[in-house]
Amino acid sequence: MNELLHAPMFGIALTLCTYAIGLFVSRKVHSPLANPMVVASILCIAFLKLTGIPLAAYAVGGDFLVMLIFPATTCIAVSVYSRMDLLKRHFIPIAIGCTVGATVSILSVRVLSRLVGLPEILTNSLLPKSVTTAIALELAGLFGGEPSLTVVAVMVTGISVVLGAPFLIRLFGITDPIVQGVALGTSSHVIGTTKALELGQTQGAMSGIAIFITGCATVIVSLLLF
C-alpha cells in the first residue's frame, strides 16, 4: 500500500480529480469563492487529512505538476501578444498604472506588517500578492517567503478585490473601461480579469495586459527596493 501511494501517479491523479470537481463546482456556483483551485486544494487537504496519507507521498507526483508552472508562466507572453494593438495604443497609462500599483502593493504590505509586528516570513509571503500566482511563487522564493502562504495571499487578494470592486467603482465613480480594467488586473490578477470580462471586453483585455506588466513591474520594483 505504502509503495502504491508513493507512486507518482497518485499525486497527479488526486490533484487532477479534485481540480475536475473544482471546475464542475465553479460552473454550477457562480461565486468568486467557488474558485476551482480553492475547491481542489481544500478537497486535497481534506483527503490527505482523513486518510492520513503523508504530504511527502502526495508530493512525489505533485511536484511534477509544480514543474509545469514554469512553461505556463512563459506562455503568458502569448496572451499578451494577442492583445498587442491595445497594449501599443494605451502603453503609457498601463505602464504607469501598473508600476504605481505594484509599488503601492509592496509598500503598503511593508508598512502595515511593520505596524502590527508581523513575522518576517509572513510579510515576505505577502509581498507578491498582487501578481499572478505563477510569478508570485517565483517572487516568494526570491523574497524568502513561504510559497504556500503566498498562494493563499494571492487568492485572498483576488477574491476580496472581486467582491469589493463593484463597491469601490461606484464609491469613487470609476467609469472609464480602461481605468477599470487596469485597476482590476493590477490589484487582483487573473481572478480580477474574470470580473473585468464581466464588465466588458475592453476591461477584460486591459486587465489581461495589466497582469503581465504588473508582474514585470513588481519584479523591477522589488529589485530596486531590496
Added chain:
Amino acid sequence: MRIIGQLTIIATVGFAGTFFAGLLPFPFPGSIMGMLLLFLMMTLRIVKTEHVRESAQFFLTYMAAFFIVPTVTLIEKVGMLDGRSLFHFIWICIASAFLTFLATAASVKLTLRLLHRSSGDKS
C-alpha cells in the same frame, strides 16, 4: 507532431530564459525571463502565434491546476500561523489589495487626463 513542436519551442525558450536570467548580476526568475524572451521573439516575428497556439492555450487555461500542490503544502505550515498572525495576514492582504486597486485607478485616470490635455483633443 504539431503539439510536440509547440512544446519544444516553449521548453527551449523557457530554458533560454533560465540561462539568461543566470547571467544577470541579481537574482531573477527564469520563467519570467522566458516570458519576456517569448514576448520579444513574437514581437520580432521569430515565433508566430500559430507556432505555439494550442499548447499555450492549454497552459493558460489550466494553469490553476498547477497551483494546487503548493497550496496543499499548507498542511505542514499551519504551525507558522497562530490566530493572531492569521488575522493580521488576512486583513493586511485585503487592505493592501484595495489600496492597490485605488492607487492604480487614480494613476491611470490622471495619466489619461494629462495625455488628453497635451494632445489637445477632446475636453
